[in-house]
Amino acid sequence: xxxxxxxxxxxxxxxxxxxxxxxxxxxxxxxxxxxxxxxxxxxxxxxxxxxxxxxxxxxxxxxxxxxxxxxxxxxxxxxxxxxxxxxxxxxxxxxxxxxxxxxxxxxxxxxxxxxxxxxxxxxxxxxxxxxxxxxxxxxxxxxxxxxxxxxxxxxxxxxxxxxxxxxxxxxxxxxxxxxxxxxxxxxxxxxxxxxxxxxxxxxxxxxxxxxxxxxxxxxxxxxxxxxxxxxxxxxxxxxxxxxxxxxxxxxxxxxxxxxxxxxxxxxxxxxxxxxxxxxxxxxxxxxxxxxxxxxxxxxxxxxxxxxxxxxxxxxxxxxxxxxxxxxxxxxxxxxxxxxxxxxxxxxxxxxxxxxxxxxxxxxxxxxxxxxxxxxxxxxxxxxxxxxxxxxxxxxxxxxxxxxxxxxxxxxxxxxxxxxxxxxxxxxx
Amino acid sequence: xxxxxxxxxxxxxxxxxxxxxxxxxxxxxxxxxxxxxxxxxxxxxxxxxxxxxxxxxxxxxxxxxxxxxxxxxxxxxxxxxxxxxxxxxxxxxxxxxxxxxxxxxxxxxxxxxxxxxxxxxxxxxxxxxxxxxxxxxxxxxxxxxxxxxxxxxxxxxxxxxxxxxxxxxxxxxxxxxxxxxxxxxxxxxxxxxxxxxxxxxxxxxxxxxxxxxxxxxxxxxxxxxxxxxxxxxxxxxxxxxxxxxxxxxxxxxxxxxxxxxxxxxxxxxxxxxxxxxxxxxxxxxxxxxxxxxxxxxxxxxxxxxxxxxxxxxxxxxxxxxxxxxxxxxxxxxxxxxxxxxxxxxxxxxxxxxxxxxxxxxxxxxxxxxxxxxxxxxxxxxxxxxxxxxxxxxxxxxxxxxxxxx
Numbered sequence: 001x002x003x004x005x006x007x008x009x010x011x012x013x014x015x016x017x018x019x020x021x022x023x024x025x026x027x028x029x030x031x032x033x034x035x036x037x038x039x040x041x042x043x044x045x046x047x048x049x050x051x052x053x054x055x056x057x058x059x060x061x062x063x064x065x066x067x068x069x070x071x072x073x074x075x076x077x078x079x080x081x082x083x084x085x086x087x088x089x090x091x092x093x094x095x096x097x098x099x100x101x102x103x104x105x106x107x108x109x110x111x112x113x114x115x116x117x118x119x120x121x122x123x124x125x126x127x128x129x130x131x132x133x134x135x136x137x138x139x140x141x142x143x144x145x146x147x148x149x150x151x152x153x154x155x156x157x158x159x160x161x162x163x164x165x166x167x168x169x170x171x172x173x174x175x176x177x178x179x180x181x182x183x184x185x186x187x188x189x190x191x192x193x194x195x196x197x198x199x200x201x202x203x204x205x206x207x208x209x210x211x212x213x214x215x216x217x218x219x220x221x222x223x224x225x226x227x228x229x230x231x232x233x234x235x236x237x238x239x240x241x242x243x244x245x246x247x248x249x250x251x252x253x254x255x256x257x258x259x260x261x262x263x264x265x266x267x268x269x270x271x272x273x274x275x276x277x278x279x280x281x282x283x284x285x286x287x288x289x290x291x292x293x294x295x296x297x298x299x300x301x302x303x304x305x306x307x308x309x310x311x312x313x314x315x316x317x318x319x320x321x322x323x324x325x326x327x328x329x330x331x332x333x334x335x336x337x338x339x340x341x342x343x344x345x346x347x348x349x350x351x352x353x354x355x356x357x358x359x360x361x362x363x364x365x366x367x368x369x370x371x372x373x374x375x376x377x378x379x380x381x382x383x384x385x386x387x388x389x390x391x392x393x394x395x396x397x398x399x400x401x402x403x404x405x406x407x408x409x410x411x412x413x414x415x416x417x418x419x420x421x422x423x424x425x426x427x428x
Numbered sequence: 429x430x431x432x433x434x435x436x437x438x439x440x441x442x443x444x445x446x447x448x449x450x451x452x453x454x455x456x457x458x459x460x461x462x463x464x465x466x467x468x469x470x471x472x473x474x475x476x477x478x479x480x481x482x483x484x485x486x487x488x489x490x491x492x493x494x495x496x497x498x499x500x501x502x503x504x505x506x507x508x509x510x511x512x513x514x515x516x517x518x519x520x521x522x523x524x525x526x527x528x529x530x531x532x533x534x535x536x537x538x539x540x541x542x543x544x545x546x547x548x549x550x551x552x553x554x555x556x557x558x559x560x561x562x563x564x565x566x567x568x569x570x571x572x573x574x575x576x577x578x579x580x581x582x583x584x585x586x587x588x589x590x591x592x593x594x595x596x597x598x599x600x601x602x603x604x605x606x607x608x609x610x611x612x613x614x615x616x617x618x619x620x621x622x623x624x625x626x627x628x629x630x631x632x633x634x635x636x637x638x639x640x641x642x643x644x645x646x647x648x649x650x651x652x653x654x655x656x657x658x659x660x661x662x663x664x665x666x667x668x669x670x671x672x673x674x675x676x677x678x679x680x681x682x683x684x685x686x687x688x689x690x691x692x693x694x695x696x697x698x699x700x701x702x703x704x705x706x707x708x709x710x711x712x713x714x715x716x717x718x719x720x721x722x723x724x725x726x727x728x729x730x731x732x733x734x735x736x737x738x739x740x741x742x743x744x745x746x747x748x749x750x751x752x753x754x755x756x757x758x759x760x761x762x763x764x765x766x767x768x769x770x771x772x773x774x775x776x777x778x779x780x781x782x783x784x785x786x787x788x789x790x791x792x793x794x795x796x797x798x799x800x801x802x803x804x805x806x807x808x809x810x811x812x813x814x815x816x817x818x819x820x821x822x823x824x825x826x827x828x829x830x831x832x833x
Contacts, residue, residue, distance in 0.1 A: 232512070232515050235515050238529070241529070248576060304517050306519075314517065
């Protein structure tokens with residue numbers, strides 16, 4: 001959870017993605033069954049790796065360094081587990097090998113050799129790892145050591161569930177979903193590597209850690225990040241209570257907002273565009289809801305205003321003006337939004353963990369850890385995109401890649417779930 | 429407005445204030461009622477009096493200390509609190525709300541040690557049964573409810589101040605009183621959700637008392653608190669169609685006789701027949717008006733209540749005003765409680781039951797029958813137990829012409 005700015009050099013456990021998004025329908029269809037041998041093997045290897053890690057623990061306590069052979073054995077296991085995770089959760093296509101060889105799989109791990117470690121950090125490793133394990137369990141489930149787990153509420157399981165349908169239909173994994181999945185796998189691998197004593201560098205939850213850098217296409221609902229990470233300890237202490245008036249207000253506002261969505265749906269079906277007044281009203285609601293979420297989860301520092309005014313909050317949601325929308329897409333908007341809402345729901349668990357950990361960290365440090373802030377901000381951004389899509393503020397499907405910043409060149413995202421928007425009527 | 433006109437308006441307003449207060453004062457308690465002396469040790473029992481005095485002694489020390497801590501905290505907050513405005517990304521009113529809530533959070537922290545000692549003391553005397561964790565969580569979330577109220581108050585005051593300038597104080601006082609009235613009216617419906625109907629026998633008795641006091645349409649409920657405290661209590665709330673009387677189940681667990689319970693019922697009905705809830709709201713409005721004016725004047729040095737920076741100072745001013753008015757408010761409350769006691773005696777015609785009730789309160793609630801005058805002046809919302817027993821004796825003497833029982 002340290003800031004990248006504070007970390008010298010590259011992290012010792014790095015996720016490298018070279019997947020081309022192509023998926024074989026046949027292997028996708030039977031992915032879980034095909035993975036059975038790997039699941040058995042990874043479980044056996046995992047037990048052995050755990051025993052070896054215990055030996056490494058004693059070695060580090062005495063010599064401040066783990067023996068090369070033991071380190072390589074555990075590193076190979078972690079790499080193999082990552083391959084299996086990527087295969088099972090559809091983040092990659094090919095059937096992985098059983099040896100965990102480096103450079104052999106499109107979702108791979110680069111792990112540095114044994115280095116000098118702090119004895120004290122090693123002594124309390126399990127305790128120190130608890131926050132990272134908590135976040136990893138929200139992202140990829142309690143079995144983030146590599147074994148498959150059926151914890152369907154996690155981000156990774158939700159991604160795999162939705163990706164399964166998309167890949168079956170299109171023989172291709174949606175890029176945003178793949179990126180979210182690889183991020184979850186990468187953080188799980190970092191955490192497991194930390195627990196198994198491959199490194200004493202704390203897992204970094206910043207989405208910017210995945211290589212190559214994930215692309216974030218231009219989107220009508222965007223995140224604007226100008227937060228300085230400083231948090232007032234006093235305001236942090238009473239954060240939940242301070243949000244009470246906002247919680248009351250957002251509940252009251254939700255009633256007319258729901259009515260506005262229904263009216264807007266009818267109007268957009270008729271005119272192909274959400275009326276400007278409704279767009280303004282609903283955009284303010286979505287923005288306000290996001291400000292409140294950011295405040296509650298400590299992703300945002302200051303107390304938000306009650307109006308959802310744009311540009312007032314340091315972690316803001318920018319929403320483009322109303323645009324022409326495809327009527328078919330509008331007609332089925334409620335159904336089309338279900339996958340996005342499922343991901344948004346899974347990200348709520350991540351936000352909850354971010355809130356708990358961020359609260360403790362901000363209370364002690366007086367600042368929000370960079371990585372936690374970033375994953376919280378991107379989770380909120382996705383939720384805002386999902387709600388904006390549902391509320392007809394945009395025809396663009398939410399993009400689930402957890403990257404914080406947009407790349408220099410905009411990339412057009414193809415949504416597997418959205419019907420293509422109707423073309424803008426050309427001027428006569 | 430020229431100075432003479434302003435003086436004239438002030439005089440007229442003050443006269444109107446006095447007239448309204450005078451209209452609210454009448455009571456059924458006979459004027460010049462002489463309360464006979466009560467031998468406290470003999471009536472309440474020397475051991476009970478000693479225990480009650482011992483129990484109350486701590487509070488007599490804690491209360492002044494907590495007031496000093498409160499005022500010191502708010503004074504510091506008034507000087508430094510405005511700096512928290514940088515923690516807000518909202519407009520002036522949202523920032524004012526944040527400053528108001530943080531001010532209350534400071535107060536909560538400053539009062540926490542005193543509250544903790546009070547809770548420990550009450551537990552030590554078996555007056556509360558909850559654990560410390562439960563108490564801490566309860567206290568924390570009670571603060572959340574307080575935050576909601578301060579936000580509503582700041583929304584009204586700052587909203588009006590931004591709209592009307594320095595004239596905000598008049599409509600704001602009226603609005604706050606109106607909200608108080610709305611809550612008094614509506615809260616019985618919420619209380620009914622968390623309480624049980626009173627037994628048919630007690631309801632029948634209550635209906636008889638209603639007829640005697642010339643009031644009707646009261647709902648009666650029983651509230652289960654015996655899992656938290658052995659203290660016995662009852663209260664009346666609501667007005668118009670929402671009139672409600674609630675008896676704690678600890679009052680009905682056999683420690684008090686039927687006669688004593690009847691006195692409680694008649695006392696609470698007396699609050700409704702005496703329109704004490706409405707009078708309480710009227711008194712609140714009467715006090716709120718000058719307080720709002722003083723607040724307006726004193727917060728001008730911070731730019732007035734339209735500015736969020738004035739909120740920390742406003743909290744200090746409100747706390748000082750509350751402290752200054754506490755004796756007057758307590759006096760009004762005691763006057764209404766005395767009237768309800770008198771009505772209960774008139775209704776039940778059972779001074780023995782009343783006596784038993786008040787003597788029972790001393791042992792079950794460890795209430796000091798004759799607390800120091802200063803604490804009674806500031807904190808006494810009810811007449812002292814000694815005075816309540818004396819009133820029962822006085823009623824018996826007036827009615828029968830005989831000595832008290």
